[in-house]
Amino acid sequence: MRVLGGMTVVRESGTDTPVFVAAVLGHPATLFVARVCVTLPFLVAGVMKLLFWQAGVAEMAKTGLHPAWAFNIAALVTELGGSTLVILDRKAWLGAGALGVFTVLSTFLAHRFWDFSGDLRTEQMNSFFEHATISASFIFVVVAGLRQRQPAPVIQSIARNSLRGRASDAA
Numbered sequence: 001m002r003v004l005g006g007m008t009v010v011r012e013s014g015t016d017t018p019v020f021v022a023a024v025l026g027h028p029a030t031l032f033v034a035r036v037c038v039t040l041p042f043l044v045a046g047v048m049k050l051l052f053w054q055a056g057v058a059e060m061a062k063t064g065l066h067p068a069w070a071f072n073i074a075a076l077v078t079e080l081g082g083s084t085l086v087i088l089d090r091k092a093w094l095g096a097g098a099l100g101v102f103t104v105l106s107t108f109l110a111h112r113f114w115d116f117s118g119d120l121r122t123e124q125m126n127s128f129f130e131h132a133t134i135s136a137s138f139i140f141v142v143v144a145g146l147r148q149r150q151p152a153p154v155i156q157s158i159a160r161n162s163l164r165g166r167a168s169d170a171a
Helices: 019-026 028-051 053-062 068-088 092-110 118-149 153-170
Strands: 002-004 007-009
Touching: 019 028, 028 053, 028 068, 028 092, 028 118, 053 068, 068 092, 092 118
Parallel strands: none
Antiparallel strands: 002 007
16 A cells, blocks of 8 residues: 555555545445436436337337337336336346347447448447447446445455554554
């Protein structure tokens, strides 16, 4: 460990994580907020499909999915159900997996940038890769939840060193 500008920096197992940062990132409230944020687009979309049923059906039809009403039901159940599982951290792997697969499939259906040219191609390509990033974020949500339950050795080491530092400060 070393002190840098009054901040303790942990140097173990190849990490340079300040104790404060590790404590904030490892806190259950941080992970809860992250789970809400990563699912927010799906929560909003699911509620909108429910409240504005015809618009949701029209969206499915526009994408070429028939019967549109059935796909609208499937989408809103996936969006609301998956989000609920992730946020409540109950079978989060299932909710995250459902939302991740849903996002990949819908991205290939709705953002086929290779079918466009010019500015529209750029817009669709950006949206395509943004959605790919969202899909990948679900992997991190699940991994972070697993590590919260069974901390990795590096996290355990950071916590131990933090407690040692507090004990030596008190002495």
